[in-house]
Amino acid sequence: MTYTLYYSPGSASLAVHWMLIELGVPFEAKLVSIDAGAQKSPEYLRVNPTGRIPTLIVDGKAHGESAGLLMLLAERHPEKKFAPSPGAPGRADWLEMMIFLANTVLPAKRDWFYAQTDGDPADADAVKALARRRIEGAWDRLDAHLADGRTYIMGSELTAADFLATMVMRWSRNMPRPATAWKNLAPYIHRMRSRPAFIEVNDREGLTDWRN
Numbered sequence: 001m002t003y004t005l006y007y008s009p010g011s012a013s014l015a016v017h018w019m020l021i022e023l024g025v026p027f028e029a030k031l032v033s034i035d036a037g038a039q040k041s042p043e044y045l046r047v048n049p050t051g052r053i054p055t056l057i058v059d060g061k062a063h064g065e066s067a068g069l070l071m072l073l074a075e076r077h078p079e080k081k082f083a084p085s086p087g088a089p090g091r092a093d094w095l096e097m098m099i100f101l102a103n104t105v106l107p108a109k110r111d112w113f114y115a116q117t118d119g120d121p122a123d124a125d126a127v128k129a130l131a132r133r134r135i136e137g138a139w140d141r142l143d144a145h146l147a148d149g150r151t152y153i154m155g156s157e158l159t160a161a162d163f164l165a166t167m168v169m170r171w172s173r174n175m176p177r178p179a180t181a182w183k184n185l186a187p188y189i190h191r192m193r194s195r196p197a198f199i200e201v202n203d204r205e206g207l208t209d210w211r212n
């Protein structure tokens with residue numbers, strides 16, 4: 001079972017790249033630099049017509065959406081237990097968390113970073129203000145979630161939700177109030193950043209900031 005990941009450093013591909021390393025499965029990583037505009041190149045648009053990162057080739061077919069890819073990888077490699085199996089205790093909470101991160105946090109992040117280009121630049125400040133409110137609201141919710149001293153987002157087990165949550169928290173590092181400003185998020189982030197696979201993915205993508 002081998003995969004090909006199209007990634008751009010630090011983008012929405014990061015959680016997928018990280019999870020592939022955690023899984024220890026063979027994969028090829030192909031750089032599509034957003035800084036260079038490569039996501040709009042004809043070659044990449046042939047792979048993923050949305051022009052967005054990431055794309056993962058699974059059994060010869062291209063798929064996007066980081067959260068969906070994490071869920072798919074968890075399902076394809078159940079021995080790693082990166083998702084509670086259907087019917088297991090914790091499954092509903094895990095699904096709820098994955099959808100919260102995908103449905104609330106990821107779109108707010110998109111608005112924060114792309115308000116100028118996705119919409120009318122004249123509206124960008126208002127869009128960003130609402131995005132910031134949503135993002136900080138998410139940090140409040142996750143901070144309360146971690147207040148019981150749990151190690152990982154879902155409790156004592158590392159799951160795909162941790163890769164997604166940590167990635168979106170990383171994206172707040174240059175925001176007015178980064179996720180590290182929240183009492184219970186700060187030690188969680190420190191813990192996740194100390195994982196060898198997180199260090200490895202940062203090294204492979206050439207990311208130097210937001211490391212322990």
Ligand SMILES: N[C@@H](CCC(=O)N[C@@H](CS)C(=O)NCC(=O)O)C(=O)O
Pocket residue numbers: 011012013034039051052053054064065066067106110
């Ligand atoms: N919901 C999508 C978001 C994908 C997305 O917006 N990716 C950004 C990078 S973080 C991208 O491709 N940006 C380049 C562009 O929009 O031109 C996911 O999580 O995969």
